[in-house]
Amino acid sequence: MALFIAVEVSPAVANDAELVKKLVEVCPVNIFAAGTGGGVQIVEKNLDECTLCELCLDVGAPGSVRVKRLYGDKEVLERRA
Amino acid sequence: MRFYEYESKRLFGKHGVPLPTGSKVAHTPQEASAIAAEIAGPVVLKSQVLTGGRMKAGGVLFSDNPAAAAAAAKKILALTINGHTPRGVLVEARAPIAQEYYVGVTWDGVARLPVMICSDMGGIDIEEVAETHPQHIAKRNFSTLLPFSDFMAKELIASLNISGSDLNRLAQITAGLARIFITYGLTLAEINPLAKLADGRFVCLDGHVDMEDDARDSQKAILKELGIDPEEKRQARPPTDFEIKGVAVDAGDHRGVAGNVVEFDGDLGLVIGAGGGSLTLFDAIRKHGGRPANYCEIGGNPSVTKTCELTKLILSKPGVKKIAVMMNVVSNTRVDIVARGVIKGVIESGHKPSEKIAIFRIPGSWETEGFKILKHYGVEYCDRTVSMYEAAGRAVAKMRVG
Ligand code: SF4
Numbered sequence: 254m255a256l257f258i259a260v261e262v263s264p265a266v267a268n269d270a271e272l273v274k275k276l277v278e279v280c281p282v283n284i285f286a287a288g289t290g291g292g293v294q295i296v297e298k299n300l301d302e303c304t305l306c307e308l309c310l311d312v313g314a315p316g317s318v319r320v321k322r323l324y325g326d327k328e329v330l331e332r333r334a
Numbered sequence: 335m336r337f338y339e340y341e342s343k344r345l346f347g348k349h350g351v352p353l354p355t356g357s358k359v360a361h362t363p364q365e366a367s368a369i370a371a372e373i374a375g376p377v378v379l380k381s382q383v384l385t386g387g388r389m390k391a392g393g394v395l396f397s398d399n400p401a402a403a404a405a406a407a408k409k410i411l412a413l414t415i416n417g418h419t420p421r422g423v424l425v426e427a428r429a430p431i432a433q434e435y436y437v438g439v440t441w442d443g444v445a446r447l448p449v450m451i452c453s454d455m456g457g458i459d460i461e462e463v464a465e466t467h468p469q470h471i472a473k474r475n476f477s478t479l480l481p482f483s484d485f486m487a488k489e490l491i492a493s494l495n496i497s498g499s500d501l502n503r504l505a506q507i508t509a510g511l512a513r514i515f516i517t518y519g520l521t522l523a524e525i526n527p528l529a530k531l532a533d534g535r536f537v538c539l540d541g542h543v544d545m546e547d548d549a550r551d552s553q554k555a556i557l558k559e560l561g562i563d564p565e566e567k568r569q570a571r572p573p574t575d576f577e578i579k580g581v582a583v584d585a586g587d588h589r590g591v592a593g594n595v596v597e598f599d600g601d602l603g604l605v606i607g608a609g610g611g612s613l614t615l616f617d618a619i620r621k622h623g624g625r626p627a628n629y630c631e632i633g634g635n636p637s638v639t640k641t642c643e644l645t646k647l648i649l650s651k652p653g654v655k656k657i658a659v660m661m662n663v664v665s666n667t668r669v670d671i672v673a674r675g676v677i678k679g680v681i682e683s684g685h686k687p688s689e690k691i692a693i694f695r696i697p698g699s700w701e702t703e704g705f706k707i708l709k710h711y712g713v714e715y716c717d718r719t720v721s722m723y724e725a726a727g728r729a730v731a732k733m734r735v736g
Binding site: 257282301302304305322325 | 637668677703707
C-alpha cells in the first residue's frame with residue numbers, strides 16, 4: 254500500500270485511450286498503465302516512487318489528474334485552469 | 335587489493351629483496367615433494383590464504399624430506415582457514431634464524447604521506463610492539479614527489495642502534511620496499527619477519543602487499559606478470575550472507591546505489607553515503623563510542639523501493655537496535671525519496687520510524703519536502719547546520735537512552 258502518494262484521474266481521462274497512452278508515456282516511474290479495454294490503471298506498488306514531476310498534470314483538462322501527498326499538509330498537485 | 339604471500343614475495347624478489355631458497359608454490363603434494371627435493375633440506379610449507387591465523391589453524395607445517403613435505407602439503411591443501419580454501423602451498427627452505435626484524439611501508443593518514451617503519455622486534459604484530467616496546471620502533475615519513483634516497487632508510491634503521499653490515503643490508507631492503515610501495519600504488523608493503531640467518535644473510539620470511547584498488551588499471555602489467563586476473567576480487571574474508579543480500583538489493587534495481595554492505599557486530603545500522611562522507615560518518619560514529627552494525631552506502635538517487643529494501647535488510651540483522659541515515663550535502667540524491675524509502679522500510683519491518691531511526695541527516699536536493707515527511711513520522715532530523723560529526727554524536731546518544 255502506498256504510504257506517501259495517491260493519484261486520482263477523472264473519468265474523462267481515465268477512459269480515454271489516447272490520454273491514457275499519454276499518461277503511461279509521461280510518468281517516469283510507471284504509475285500509470287493501460288488496463289484492458291483502454292482505461293487507466295494505477296500501479297499501486299509504484300505510487301511511492303512518484304517524483305512529483307507534475308508531467309501527468311498536463312494530460313487532459315485542468316484538474317483531471319491530481320497527485321496527492323499523504324503526509325505533512327497533504328498538499329495536492331493539479332493543473333490550474 | 336590484497337596479494338597472496340607468494341605474490342608479495344614474487345614482487346619483492348623482482349626488486350632484489352632476498353627470499354628463502356625455493357620459495358615456490360605447489361598445488362599438489364607431488365609438486366611440494368619436488369620443490370622440497372630441489373631445496374634438499376628442511377622446508378616450511380605455508381597455506382596460501384588471504385587471512386591471518388594460519389599457524390594456529392595448522393596451515394604452516396615443517397618437514398625434513400620430500401615424502402614428509404608431500405604429506406604436509408596434502409594436509410594443508412585440504413584445510414579451510416577462516417572460510418578460505420588455499421590457493422596453494424608455498425614451499426621454502428627453513429634456515430636457522432639469529433634475529434627477526436620488521437620493515438614496512440604504509441600510508442600515514444595524519445601526515446598524509448607514506449611512512450617507513452622498522453623494528454628490531456619482528457615476528458610479532460607490529461601494533462603490539464608499538465604498544466609494549468615503543469623504543470623498538472622507528473618511523474619516518476617520506477614524500478611521494480621528491481626522489482627517495484637510501485640515506486633516509488639508513489637514518490631510520492640507525493636510530494634503532496643497528497650498525498655495520500646489518501645496517502647496510504637492512505637499509506637496502508627497506509629502501510627497496512619504499513620504492514616498490516610508490517611504484518606500484520600500494521597501501522601496504524610489509525616484511526614480517528625479516529630474518530637475519532645464522533650465517534648473517536637476511537631473508538624475507540613473510541610478506542604482505544595491499545594494492546590500492548584504483549591502481550589496478552595502471553598496474554595491469556605487474557598484475558599480469560604475477561598472474562593476477564585484473565577482474566579478480568580480493569577480500570580479506572569471504573562475503574557473509576548478509577553482505578551477499580546487500581549486493582542482491584543493489585542488483586535488483588538499477589536506480590541509484592544501495593550497496594557496498596559490510597557487516598560488523600555492532601548495534602547501529604548505518605545508511606550512509608556521499609563518497610568520503612560515508613567513511614567520515616563511520617569514523618564519527620566510532621569516535622563517539624558507537625558500534626556500527628554495518629557499513630552501507632547509499633547514493634546516486636536510489637529509488638524508494640531500493641532504499642526500502644536496503645533498510646529492511648539492515649533491520650533484519652540480529653542485534654540492530656536503530657539505524658542512522660546520514661550523508662554529506664547531496665545534490666545528486668533526493669532527500670525526500672530517501673526519506674520515503676527508509677520510512678517505508680522501517681514500517682514494513684514492523685517498527686515505528688520515530689523509534690527506529692536514531693537520526694536523519696541528509697541535507698540537499700528536495701530537503702524541504704524530505705523534512706515534511708520526516709516531521710510527519712516524528713523522525714528526528716537535522717539540516718546542514720548540524721555537522722556530520724555532531725549528527726553521529728546524536729545517533730550514538732540515542733542508542734544509549736534506548
Ligand atoms: S507527478 Fe510525475 S511521477 Fe508522479 S505520477 Fe505524475 S508523472 Fe508520475
